Amino acid sequence: MMPELSLNILDVAKNSVTAGATLIQIGVTADTAADQLKISITDNGCGMDEQTVRRVTDPFYTTRTTRKVGLGVPFFKMAAEMTGGSFAIDSRPGEGTAVRAVFGLRHIDRMPMGDLAASFCTLLQPNPEVDFVLTYAVDDHGFTIDTREYRAVLEGLSLGEPEVLAFIAEQIREGMRECGGGV
Amino acid sequence: MKSIAELKALRDQMQAKMNVRDSEDGSIRVVVGMATCGIAAGARPVLNAFVEEINKRGLKNVTVTQTGCLGVCRLEPMVEVMMPGEEKVTYVKLTAEMVPTIVASHLVNKQVVKEYTIGAAE
Numbered sequence: 651m652m653p654e655l656s657l658n659i660l661d662v663a664k665n666s667v668t669a670g671a672t673l674i675q676i677g678v679t680a681d682t683a684a685d686q687l688k689i690s691i692t693d694n695g696c697g698m699d700e701q702t703v704r705r706v707t708d709p710f711y712t713t714r715t716t717r718k719v720g721l722g723v724p725f726f727k728m729a730a731e732m733t734g735g736s737f738a739i740d741s742r743p744g745e746g747t748a749v750r751a752v753f754g755l756r757h758i759d760r761m762p763m764g765d766l767a768a769s770f771c772t773l774l775q776p777n778p779e780v781d782f783v784l785t786y787a788v789d790d791h792g793f794t795i796d797t798r799e800y801r802a803v804l805e806g807l808s809l810g811e812p813e814v815l816a817f818i819a820e821q822i823r824e825g826m827r828e829c830g831g832g833v
Numbered sequence: 834m835k836s837i838a839e840l841k842a843l844r845d846q847m848q849a850k851m852n853v854r855d856s857e858d859g860s861i862r863v864v865v866g867m868a869t870c871g872i873a874a875g876a877r878p879v880l881n882a883f884v885e886e887i888n889k890r891g892l893k894n895v896t897v898t899q900t901g902c903l904g905v906c907r908l909e910p911m912v913e914v915m916m917p918g919e920e921k922v923t924y925v926k927l928t929a930e931m932v933p934t935i936v937a938s939h940l941v942n943k944q945v946v947k948e949y950t951i952g953a954a955e
């Protein structure tokens with residue numbers, strides 16, 4: 651299991667990179683009144699057929715024993731279901747994939763978000779050519795980080811430069827603080 | 834939140850620095866295992882510690898990259914260091930606290946930190 655939900659996000663979003671996505675959108679939305687935390691990772695990568703989705707979601711379901719099964723997606727699913735939440739993958743070959751998890755926000759077994767800024771920058775670091783959008787909201791407060799906006803300003807300087815990553819991380823941390831400390 | 838104007842200022846600063854160091858290449862490679870097993874074991878803070886420490890010391894000849902599973906999940910977080918003309922060194926069970934020692938000793942002074950290597954762990 652992952653000790654932080656932001657590590658699940660990192661792990662699952664890495665699959666989107668591997669799938670050749672050029673745009674990966676990460677959504678984190680907390681609704682305190684509904685006692686819900688929603689996390690989504692949406693990409694425009696190669697997508698999966700139905701059988702692959704089943705295989706990826708359930709490591710014990712397999713049609714071909716030669717294929718390696720990962721644990722990234724099952725971990726994320728388990729983390730959500732443990733909190734009375736839900737999990738779904740919606741994928742279309744050639745179009746992309748959306749992974750959606752719903753958590754019981756105050757459920758005792760819900761893992762903390764952890765260092766989302768560090769996880770996001772760990773995604774950017776080796777993939778400066780991929781665009782990422784992070785949308786974060788707690789009730790009525792929220793912010794969006796869109797690497798396409800930074801790219802326009804950076805004039806060819808890489809998003810993976812340590813100074814740029816530190817800037818983005820600080821921006822996320824500030825944004826989370828402005829949302830009442832985040833979730 | 835920080836503004837786009839601040840990012841522009843940062844860009845100008847960095848562009849000025851770039852011109853100075855331009856031709857140096859990333860001939861030393863630090864490869865961090867970032868599959869599910871590595872991430873769960875704590876690879877993210879290790880990776881970030883390498884990026885920060887290398888940047889702090891201004892080492893322009895080192896590139897930090899990420900890879901999948903390095904093969905021995907129970908020894909994660911694992912990191913491989915590749916230097917030109919030397920055999921690959923594999924560090925195991927790393928924490929962020931161990932990283933400055935590896936950067937100073939191995940990357941700067943070419944002295945492998947033996948007690949952190951796979952040879953010492955096995």
Ligand SMILES: Nc1ncnc2c1ncn2[C@@H]1O[C@H](COP(=O)(O)OP(=O)(O)OP(=O)(O)O)[C@@H](O)[C@H]1O
Pocket residue numbers: 661662665666669693695696697698706719720721722723724747867868869870902
């Ligand atoms: N967003 C996606 N788009 C396309 N294929 C995907 C996507 N997510 C997962 N997959 C497929 O599912 C496989 C398994 O994913 P999973 O996260 O479970 O494991 P992994 O990351 O490959 O391995 P590990 O657990 O060792 O990190 C991937 O290798 C890929 O084939």
